[in-house]
Amino acid sequence: MVVLGDGKKASQEASFxxxxxxxDLKDGLLAVATDDDLDxxxxxxxxxxxxxxxxxxLADLLPEQRAVADCPYGCPPDRPEAQCDDCRTRADPPVETRSVPLVTLPLGRDPG
Structure with missing residues (x-):
């Protein structure tokens, strides 16, 4: 089960x-998941x-990631060049393993 950014849970699960x-959609999703140059x-x-x-x-297939536990940005603990200013200055921050976050934005959604 996937928990969406708005706190709702996806009710149906389907495999990729x-x-x-x-x-085209699947190729694009796989490209984003495998190419660090794509954001x-x-x-x-x-x-x-x-x-x-x-x-x-696809989100269900992705491996869990390590992140600084109390960082709002989820900085990687072992890559200082990719960390926020707060994480970069900390010595030995707490680390957690978590699912890759899935962010959905309802662009163009009809509000009514």
């Missing part, structure tokens, strides 16, 4: 392989075309 007919992917399309399902399914 089960998403069919969305080759994100804007997914858009008609309602009911498995956009959110594919994103959630």
């Amino acid at each position: 392989a089960a998403v069919v007919g969305q080759r 994100g992917l804007l997914v858009r399309g008609e309602k009911g075309t498995a956009k959110s399902t594919a994103v959630r399914a």
Whole structure:
């Protein structure tokens, strides 16, 4: 089960392989997941075309990550060059292992 950024839980789970007919979407998601030079992917399309399902399914496949436990940015504990100013100045901060965060933004959603 995936917990979304707004605290809701996804009610249905589907495997990434089960998403069919969305080759470009799946290729884009895999590229973002494997290429450190890519920071994100804007997914858009008609309602009911498995956009959110594919994103959630990929998130379930990603390995857990190590992060500074009390950092609001989730800085990596072993890469000072990628840390915020607060984490960079700390000696031996607490570390936790957690799922990769999934952030969904309802761009263009009809508020009514």
